[in-house]
Amino acid sequence: MxxxxxxxxxxxxxxxxxxxxxxxxxxxxxxxxxxxxxxxxxxxxxxxxxxxxxxxxxxxxxxxxxxxxxxxxxxxxxxxxxxxxxxxxxxxxxxxxxxxxxxxxxxxxxxxxxxxxxxxxxxxxxxxxxxxxxxxxxxxxxxxxxxxxxxxxxxxxxxxxxxxxxxxxxxxxxxxxxxxxxxxxxxxxxxxxxxxxxxxxxxxxxxxxxxxxxxxxxxxxxxxxxxxxxxxxxxxxxxxxxxxxxxxxxxxxxxxxxxxxxxVLPTRLARHGKVLSRSGDFSIKRAEWASSTEPIDEDCRCVACRRYSRGYLRHLFATKEFLGPRLLSLHNLTYTLDLMSSIRTAIAEEAFDEFRAETIGVRSMIN
Ligand SMILES: [Zn+2]
Missing domain, CATH: 3.20.20.105 (Queuine tRNA-ribosyltransferase-like)
Known part of the structure; x- marks a missing residue:
């Protein structure tokens, strides 16, 4: 075929x-x-x-x-x-x-x-x-x-x-x-x-x-x-x-x-410690996460969010461990691919404009 x-x-x-x-x-x-x-x-x-x-x-x-x-x-x-x-x-x-x-x-x-x-x-x-x-x-x-x-x-x-x-x-x-x-x-x-x-x-x-x-x-x-x-x-x-x-x-x-x-953006940014997220993109390297027990995104289904805290992920980057880039790559790709899935659902429900406005609105409030 x-x-x-x-x-x-x-x-x-x-x-x-x-x-x-x-x-x-x-x-x-x-x-x-x-x-x-x-x-x-x-x-x-x-x-x-x-x-x-x-x-x-x-x-x-x-x-x-x-x-x-x-x-x-x-x-x-x-x-x-x-x-x-x-x-x-x-x-x-x-x-x-x-x-x-x-x-x-x-x-x-x-x-x-x-x-x-x-x-x-x-x-x-x-x-x-x-x-x-x-x-x-x-x-x-x-x-x-x-x-x-x-x-x-x-x-x-x-x-x-x-x-x-x-x-x-x-x-x-x-x-x-x-x-x-x-x-x-x-x-x-x-x-x-x-x-x-x-x-x-x-x-x-x-x-x-x-x-x-x-x-x-x-x-x-x-x-x-x-x-x-x-x-x-x-x-x-x-x-x-x-x-x-x-x-x-x-x-x-x-x-x-x-x-x-x-x-290459989701994986390249991941290797530099940058997180893509529904509530706005941010660096996992920031000092404010040092003692954070929160996941990157509690609604994300990826392994980085299900098992690890921001504090641990920041530590991996601070110590240049291979696992840091790998976990953020998994997260950033999961985020991007879930975004595409949500887009498809929104189009099927004839609600794409609302989905787009809401997604951009939430991200721009934090950024
Ligand atoms: Zn995640």
Whole structure:
């Protein structure tokens, strides 16, 4: 079977749906924890299931260099390699490669491996071939990213090259049991975003990433860009804002019809002692928690909240114990995945606007 998404309910522009893949169905809106090198840092596959993860993301860039796509393929593709039976999405590697100041021409990008300095070439065709070898359920096209702030001309040139690469990517696709989604670019200019979305859709993709957002732009600029993109895309296709994972950002995007998210934020913040919570995000390292017997959140079902006090968690960070980042990673992912579950329930009950206002209201009172 292949990959297909179908809408189930709608509440304003917000919608629920079901993404069917060869490795199971996942309800949307959904959030994908990020397993950069084939592992969500400090967590194993059982942990991810307990957190409520339905689908995870893995990074093509890291896996193509270490251990290499052929090795992953021999070890049972990503699902066997990671022992993750559920759906997996891979990014194309573009985001990481473009952060390394690569040589870019019409053919592709050339960069030096962070591991041994050897030159590596990545073309749209190779990005597809690598992801097909990795065996991810959903692969993403190689897109052209630009540093911010960027002028209109630079943004337009990158967006147009992304379109040409998207066409080459589709032509290179060989696996009918896997999906390849396009990526909409265009910076924070709604006109360019709309052009990119319409042209990417015209190529015939069945799903759409919205790239180049959540890179420091103001929430209002991001929201306008998302609105411009969604207006050009078919209702029947899933929309995925790449690299976004904060509570307010997720709620803003779901309100505009976005179905899928990924972000390193919940686990990266966890490793730095930052807690995501219903009542506002905070640092577990603060001195005021030293003698606190309270859990992070008494209503949270995760092991960090069920068994441990803020005082103990603060101690783990003060003494740099491995368990601290692990417990906060479990909590922050449980928080984010439960947020998605609540969002789906609210949409099904046609109460998304109220849920969103209440969630943001409670968090902003404390913050
Ligand atoms: Zn918790």
């Amino acid at each position: 292949s990959v297909a998404w179908a809408q189930t309910r709608k509440d304003g522009a917000a919608r629920t749906g079901m993404l069917a893949t060869p490795h199971g169905e996942i309800p949307t809106p959904a959030f994908m924890p990020v397993g950069t090198r084939g592992t969500v840092k400090t967590l194993d596959a059982d942990d991810l299931e307990r957190c409520g993860a339905d689908m995870v993301l893995a990074n093509t860039y890291h896996l193509m260099l270490r251990p290499g796509a052929d090795t992953v393929a021999k070890l049972g593709e990503l699902h066997g390699f990671m022992s993750w039976p559920g759906p997996i999405l891979t990014d194309s590697g573009g985001y990481q490669v473009f952060s390394l100041n690569p040589k870019v021409d019409e053919e592709g990008v050339t960069f030096r491996s962070i591991y041994d300095g050897a030159p590596v070439e990545l073309t749209p065709e190779r990005a597809v071939a690598i992801q097909e070898a990795l065996g991810s359920d959903v692969a993403m096209v190689l897109d052209v990213l630009i540093g911010l702030p960027a002028g209109e001309e630079e943004t337009r040139v990158a967006m147009e090259r992304t379109l040409r690469w998207a066409e080459r990517s589709l032509a290179a696709k060989t696996r009918s049991d896997r999906a390849l989604w396009g990526i909409v670019q265009g910076g924070s200019d709604p006109k360019l975003r709309a052009r990119s979305a319409a042209a990417t859709a015209a190529l015939g993709f069945t799903g759409f990433g919205i790239g180049g957002l959540s890179v420091g732009e103001a929430p209002q600029a991001r929201n306008l860009a998302v609105e411009a993109v969604v207006a050009e895309l078919s209702e029947a296709a899933p929309r995925y804002v790449m690299g976004l994972g904060d509570t307010e950002g997720i709620l803003d995007c779901v309100a505009r019809g976005v179905d899928l998210f990924d972000c």
